[in-house]
Amino acid sequence: MLKLNAKIRVYETIKLIPTPKFYEFTYVKNVDISSSYKSLTDTATIVMPKKVYTNTKGFDQNLFANATGNEITIHDFFKLENYIEIFLGYDGDYKPAFRGYITGVNSDITATITCEDTMYAFKKVKAVKDANVQNPNDTMNIVATNPTTNIDNFNPKTFFEKRIKELKLPFKVNALNEDLGNIMIKRNQSLAQVFEMLKDKGIYTYFKTETTGPVLTITNNPQNHTANELGGFITRNFIKSPLAGALVKKLINQGLSLLSSQLNKATQSVSDRFSGKVRFRFRYNIIEDKLTVVNESTKNTRIRIEKYFKNSNTPIYIELGDPNGQLTKTHVLHSDTDELPKDPVAFKKATTQTASELYQYGALRAMESKPSGFEGSFLTFGEPFVRPTDQVILENAKDKEKNGTFQVEKVERSFGENGYRQRIYIGRRVEAI
DSSP, X not given: OOOEEEEEEEEEEETTEEEEEEEEEOOOSEEEEEEESSSSOOEEEEEEESSOOOBOTTXXXXXXXXXXXXXXXXXXXXXXXXXXXXXXXXXXXXXEEEEEEEEEXXXXXXXXXXXXXXXXXXXSSBSSOOTTOSOTTOTTOOSOOOSEEEETTOOHHHHHHHHHHHHTOOOEEEEOOOOOOOEEEETTOBHHHHHHHHHTTTOEEEEEEOSSOEEEEEESOTTOOOHHHHHHHHHHTBOOOSSOSHHHHHHHHHHHHHHHHHXXXXXXXXXXXXXXXXXEEBTTTEEEEEEEEEOOOOTTEEEEEEEEETTEEEEEEEEEEOTTSEEEEEEEEEOSSOOOOSSHHHHHHHHHHHHHHHHHHHHHHHTTTSOSEEEEEEEEESOSOOOTTOEEEEESOSSGGGOXXXXXXXXXXXEEXXXXXXXXXXXXXXXXX
């Protein structure tokens, strides 16, 4: 029988940055962790006795008694905004299951520690610097400060990498390199609020667990669609218009071939401990099956993508879906720097190129809505370890539609008195076996 093991490290912090000093705990009563790329913040709840035995690597054990010799309680170790790492596994093998900050400590018979993942730090810092927004010549503050700032040609990769470097936060960033046009950001908005704003534009932000630490991931393709899948979706949902013809389709194919290498790079795991693809078998290591088969559905709906230029009030636009369907979403892009050419030949070339780019932009957003695959979840053991955006291979199902490779959307992990379990929520079908 496999033996459960857990390890919790609590780091003291200075301005949310972890210090080298940490306390280590090797016993917990229960741990519950919820992770999903669709929710901005992952959460963890730890239940453990108020009286704890600890092991500090490299520190004097006398730290665990105060000046009068009384034993220090759990509240002296689990402090608000301390950085915490949770490692879980079997038979001495530990995998990082959660990293984040302590947001609450409640105690009765047992102590309950609530945590949020590293996104908590981004809820505490502003998205833009506002130290010098006031005109130095306006000492009486006669002219009110603009409450927002306009970011020209907003690119998530350059913007967030620069801002996180300025804040000296020790987190790796894997960000989308895409021009989103002009973005208005309020000066009092936190980085996390900007992430929420980008979600409306089809861009998801989450921390992906890796061996060395959490990686801030900002992407418009969390389900790891390939260029071939995007091309097929556009073909099935192509709506003809004055701008959308054979030339646009040709440019779309050219663009997708260039996009292919970027998409493949984004799907690769950067850790040797997490392969990014794991295998499960029905009637072997799947304890409970609550999966329902669904098929791609864009019938009776369509989406629209518009782009405005500096010298034109009329947007370049495309639509995807059912031409007679209800318009369910309009994505709007602005540019205060780019202009459309006035020469008719150059104008046609520019608008055609823009339309092909908008199809790629729209397809990535539309494919998130209801792809072919599953709704629901299945329950399994704590290993093999699965993360959101990983892929799972399901085999040996009586219902053959349930065999295949699928994308993971959410994982609920429980560890403790009732064993170690994962409830895995999966979405789109990647490929059939």
